[in-house]
Amino acid sequence: MSNKPLTWLSCVQCGKVYGRNERIYACPDCGGLLDVTHDLAALRQRGVSLELFDQRLGGFERWERSGVWRFHELVAPEIPTTDLVTRGEGNTTLYDVVGDLASYVGHQRLQLKHEGENPTGSFKDRGMATGTTQAKHLGARAVICASTGNTSASMASFARLSGLIGIVAFPAGKVALGKVAQAVAYGAICVEVRGDFDQAQRLVLQAAEELPVYVLNSVNPYRLEGQKTIMFEMLQQRRWHVPDWVVVPGGNLGNSSSFGKAFQELYEMGLIDRKPRIAIVQAEGASPLYRSYQENFAPLKPMKAETIATAIRIGNPTNFAKAVRALKSTDGLVVQVSDQAIMDAKAKIDAAGIGCEPASAASVAGVKVLIENGYILPQQEVVAVLTGHLLKDPTNVIEYHSGSLANIYPTFANRIQQIDADLKQLAFIIGESPTLS
Numbered sequence: 001m002s003n004k005p006l007t008w009l010s011c012v013q014c015g016k017v018y019g020r021n022e023r024i025y026a027c028p029d030c031g032g033l034l035d036v037t038h039d040l041a042a043l044r045q046r047g048v049s050l051e052l053f054d055q056r057l058g059g060f061e062r063w064e065r066s067g068v069w070r071f072h073e074l075v076a077p078e079i080p081t082t083d084l085v086t087r088g089e090g091n092t093t094l095y096d097v098v099g100d101l102a103s104y105v106g107h108q109r110l111q112l113k114h115e116g117e118n119p120t121g122s123f124k125d126r127g128m129a130t131g132t133t134q135a136k137h138l139g140a141r142a143v144i145c146a147s148t149g150n151t152s153a154s155m156a157s158f159a160r161l162s163g164l165i166g167i168v169a170f171p172a173g174k175v176a177l178g179k180v181a182q183a184v185a186y187g188a189i190c191v192e193v194r195g196d197f198d199q200a201q202r203l204v205l206q207a208a209e210e211l212p213v214y215v216l217n218s219v220n221p222y223r224l225e226g227q228k229t230i231m232f233e234m235l236q237q238r239r240w241h242v243p244d245w246v247v248v249p250g251g252n253l254g255n256s257s258s259f260g261k262a263f264q265e266l267y268e269m270g271l272i273d274r275k276p277r278i279a280i281v282q283a284e285g286a287s288p289l290y291r292s293y294q295e296n297f298a299p300l301k302p303m304k305a306e307t308i309a310t311a312i313r314i315g316n317p318t319n320f321a322k323a324v325r326a327l328k329s330t331d332g333l334v335v336q337v338s339d340q341a342i343m344d345a346k347a348k349i350d351a352a353g354i355g356c357e358p359a360s361a362a363s364v365a366g367v368k369v370l371i372e373n374g375y376i377l378p379q380q381e382v383v384a385v386l387t388g389h390l391l392k393d394p395t396n397v398i399e400y401h402s403g404s405l406a407n408i409y410p411t412f413a414n415r416i417q418q419i420d421a422d423l424k425q426l427a428f429i430i431g432e433s434p435t436l437s
Ligand SMILES: Cc1ncc(COP(=O)(O)O)c(C=O)c1O
Pocket: 122, 148, 149, 150, 151, 218, 249, 250, 251, 252, 253, 254, 255, 256, 311, 312, 357, 359, 360, 387, 388
């Protein structure tokens, strides 16, 4: 067997190559984003196959049972399986959308991949499994991230689990309650930055230059290797049958970028014979990618972001260039949706018994728009990603249903009704009459 590396870092802008253990977050030459690149031909020769991944579904090793590490060879082939950090992440449900929700969306062939079912309640756990594994591999002592909430909740947990110090920087007052609670509870050093997410992110990148901390934001390409597995697992659940569309909310654009990479790699290895089209959905008030897309992928113009979906309240997305690459390589597109559409879609997803946080519902609101505008055709198969759990943002749920959210009409409100401890009052509310008396 040759000693040629199986994995290296490469610049998406100038193509320059660096060793996989270099502690860099951007190309030292041109400042471009970095990819973790694998020698796909060598991996194929070593027996990587869909059958191998399927066999592991019945495995007993902890890493085999992880929805990330089941795909070890396509994620971090050079890290021994004994060194992989895992909380059993992934293995999330792929729901068939039926009934009222299907009617609301206007499509009968929609599935929802619910990443809110991860251990800390969001897709971030996949990228943190790989990110903290790499941090340990490099001998880091402390990891840091800026966060609209879920990244910090996840990093705080994985840091503790793997013996690292976690440091999280939030935009003050702009993070949903459940997420702040998690980061505090998991014992991270929590810092509220007076400013927005984009300012917190800049501070963290500065810290990476000056302080002994390893950055686990999605600028770190090892994060995206974990997030790729959302798509590997989704395809596996569909018996490797490729859908026509994959629809995903876009904030910092890490997820969508990683999906493009996932499909490109499987395609290059000959493991799938076509790629789905990726549709990225942004909130109207936080839509720098949408604006660029409208102008034929004009250079990114950062904007001041505002949306009720705080997880995607990002005006200067780190992974812009990678997301554009993903869109181009899958004939993808970008749509924007209003906060009202996000909240109504969320109410419908919640009432279907599935539930998600606001940013997640952007994907379903996006599917609805794409169907109404004739981009998604009735016979096409669509997978939309729900990125976070309903309980992440309980304040938002109660305010929607009680009609107290500013500028949002509670179209599908389920109002809480107060009664005395009286059977007649209860019977009246449920539209029945008591049989006795
Ligand atoms: C629930 C949720 N959805 C979507 C996103 C956006 O993902 P990305 O930054 O990968 O575009 C985030 C990011 O924090 C999130 O927490």
